[in-house]
Amino acid sequence: MCNNCNPRFMAFMRAYGGRRDTLRRIGAGMLFTGLPGLSGVGALAQAAPATPAAAAAGPADTIFLARRFHTMSARRQQAQALAVRGGRIAAVGSRTEVMGLKGSGTQVIDLGDLTVLPGFVDPHMHSNFCGLRPWLDVGPFTTRDMEEARRKIAQAAGAARAGEWVSAKMLDPSLMPGKPLTRRDLDAIAPQVPVFVLESNGHVAYVNSKAIELAKVTKDTPDPPQARFGRDADGELNGRLDEPPAFNPFVSALPKPSPSEFVGFLRADLDDAVARGCTALHDCGIGGLYAEGDIALIEAAMKTDPGVRYAGMLVSTHMKKWREMGLRPGELSPRFTLNGIKAWSDGSNQGGTGYQRQPYLGGSNRGALNYKPEEIEQVVREAHGEGWQLGIHANGDAAIDVTLDAFERGTRGAGGHKLRHRIEHCSILHDEQIARMKKLGISPSFLIGHVHFWGRAFRDRLLGPARANRLDPCHSALKGGLRISLHSDYNVTPIDPLRCVQNAVLRDMREGGGVLNPTERITPMQALRAVTIDAAWQCHLDHLCGSLEPGKAADLVVLEKDPLTVAPDAIQSIKIHSTWLDGRQRHAG
Ligand SMILES: [Zn+2]
Numbered sequence: 145m146c147n148n149c150n151p152r153f154m155a156f157m158r159a160y161g162g163r164r165d166t167l168r169r170i171g172a173g174m175l176f177t178g179l180p181g182l183s184g185v186g187a188l189a190q191a192a193p194a195t196p197a198a199a200a201a202g203p204a205d206t207i208f209l210a211r212r213f214h215t216m217s218a219r220r221q222q223a224q225a226l227a228v229r230g231g232r233i234a235a236v237g238s239r240t241e242v243m244g245l246k247g248s249g250t251q252v253i254d255l256g257d258l259t260v261l262p263g264f265v266d267p268h269m270h271s272n273f274c275g276l277r278p279w280l281d282v283g284p285f286t287t288r289d290m291e292e293a294r295r296k297i298a299q300a301a302g303a304a305r306a307g308e309w310v311s312a313k314m315l316d317p318s319l320m321p322g323k324p325l326t327r328r329d330l331d332a333i334a335p336q337v338p339v340f341v342l343e344s345n346g347h348v349a350y351v352n353s354k355a356i357e358l359a360k361v362t363k364d365t366p367d368p369p370q371a372r373f374g375r376d377a378d379g380e381l382n383g384r385l386d387e388p389p390a391f392n393p394f395v396s397a398l399p400k401p402s403p404s405e406f407v408g409f410l411r412a413d414l415d416d417a418v419a420r421g422c423t424a425l426h427d428c429g430i431g432g433l434y435a436e437g438d439i440a441l442i443e444a445a446m447k448t449d450p451g452v453r454y455a456g457m458l459v460s461t462h463m464k465k466w467r468e469m470g471l472r473p474g475e476l477s478p479r480f481t482l483n484g485i486k487a488w489s490d491g492s493n494q495g496g497t498g499y500q501r502q503p504y505l506g507g508s509n510r511g512a513l514n515y516k517p518e519e520i521e522q523v524v525r526e527a528h529g530e531g532w533q534l535g536i537h538a539n540g541d542a543a544i545d546v547t548l549d550a551f552e553r554g555t556r557g558a559g560g561h562k563l564r565h566r567i568e569h570c571s572i573l574h575d576e577q578i579a580r581m582k583k584l585g586i587s588p589s590f591l592i593g594h595v596h597f598w599g600r601a602f603r604d605r606l607l608g609p610a611r612a613n614r615l616d617p618c619h620s621a622l623k624g625g626l627r628i629s630l631h632s633d634y635n636v637t638p639i640d641p642l643r644c645v646q647n648a649v650l651r652d653m654r655e656g657g658g659v660l661n662p663t664e665r666i667t668p669m670q671a672l673r674a675v676t677i678d679a680a681w682q683c684h685l686d687h688l689c690g691s692l693e694p695g696k697a698a699d700l701v702v703l704e705k706d707p708l709t710v711a712p713d714a715i716q717s718i719k720i721h722s723t724w725l726d727g728r729q730r731h732a733g
């Protein structure tokens with residue numbers, strides 16, 4: 145899906161946030177919290193990156209004991225103890241080996257029967273939608289069907305105070321059984337309170353009469369260009385809004401979050417990720433919403449000391465601005481790193497805009513490229529030439545072809561080995577493309593939730609079984625010698641690495657209908673690598689985290705059960721006991 149690649153949806157988000165105004169206000173918010181203003185961002189980029197402090201010799205600050213540590217390191221895969229000094233791992237090994245570092249001041253934490261892994265890394269998520277955090281979630285991850293969505297909206301309307309709106313998000317009628325929403329039934333459940341319900345694809349919204357009144361839209365209001373106010377047979381508005389320009393009168397009437405609220409929303413998103421065991425996140429669309437304002441927002445949130453590292457890619461559409469600001473790959477501020485440049489070659493397969501070699505089922509539509517092939521090549525040439533990693537979103541198999549051509553030509557055969565170029569989602573992927581990727585040194589990051597949540601739609605309604613079988617082919621990619629990672633693309637699916645692991649291991653489909661190509665299943669260990677060391681490698685963070693090895697940061701997730709020994713369908717529900725960053729506990733389950 146990736147709302148980030150839907151420019152109209154981003155226009156809606158900007159309108160909701162107050163456009164450029166929010167950028168200024170967040171900049172001001174940074175000054176308020178003592179950070180440099182936006183003009184300081186470029187200067188920060190030149191600051192020397194913080195080098196890992198070599199752990200001084202001497203006794204450990206903390207020693208963790210547990211039944212099992214899965215280190216994700218080739219050198220020593222399992223251990224029973226781990227020592228931390230100055231936030232770094234000082235030793236990992238058997239109890240006897242590690243207890244040698246115990247001094248009089250060492251705290252020993254005995255985790256008993258629990259399992260310890262490196263903190264999880266979500267290699268592709270987005271901060272851009274944190275403004276929607278307080279909106280009511282009526283989407284398929286939290287809501288069974290359209291009836292339950294109606295009940296949630298009714299409950300929120302009942303609890304709303306005078307002047308408040310009920311704003312709801314993530315509705316997905318393609319995945320949620322039941323009748324579509326109408327103005328009439330929203331009026332029945334919310335006669336007094338204005339209601340605005342947004343579909344997860346960002347293309348459609350629903351409103352009730354009170355919202356229509358406040359937005360000052362009537363049956364005589366003409367449709368905005370390339371958008372429609374839905375109407376019934378006699379021309380009266382039916383409450384459906386098609387395409388973001390039709391949302392604008394409503395968005396103008398909606399209360400807007402303040403800059404400090406924006407920072408708080410992002411911080412709360414980060415806290416949720418820590419609660420799911422993440423200690424590193426990689427944002428694949430920095431700048432997509434408020435250009436440099438996105439950087440300011442992330443820096444302001446990181447200044448509040450969340451329990452997670454943050455890294456990411458800047459959108460290619462503002463390349464000129466990033467140059468003017470003097471931004472370079474590397475650490476921008478403590479625990480916030482810029483790695484790469486992000487571009488979008490096509491749209492979404494479930495939206496019918498992913499670019500395919502053959503048409504979607506039942507028609508001649510093949511989807512579309514967002515740019516001409518030579519424009520994508522140009523992005524690759526420039527970013528690669530300036531030393532940036534590239535992450536190119538490509539969902540359809542034809543988009544992957546074009547992306548590989550762009551990498552081949554734009555890097556003059558040098559490929560991505562050093563910069564670790566990636567294809568994002570890389571959804572419908574064939575064996576000969578895997579071979580090309582291997583040759584070019586390019587790796588895929590899979591939105592594995594596509595298989596579980598949309599697999600049935602791909603197989604039965606959109607692409608047919610042969611192509612749907614090529615969706616997120618983790619096993620083939622590994623067999624072809626690629627390092628893979630698994631991501632949420634939050635807010636497309638929730639940040640939850642254990643759920644990603646389970647989806648890759650099982651490939652079951654939420655709508656039923658069995659398993660989507662069992663030959664592409666991978667083992668729990670392979671899937672865990674894709675949310676720890678291999679994800680860290682793709683995010684240029686593996687010198688610091690992703691495995692439990694001396695010298696790396698003591699970023700740990702402690703699990704109540706061992707994902708390598710529980711039944712595969714129980715992996716997702718393993719309780720997170722605690723999450724630790726630099727040896728400090730940042731979440732307790
Ligand atoms: Zn994305």
Ligand SMILES: [Zn+2]
Nearest residue numbers: 146149537568
């Ligand atoms: Zn994407």
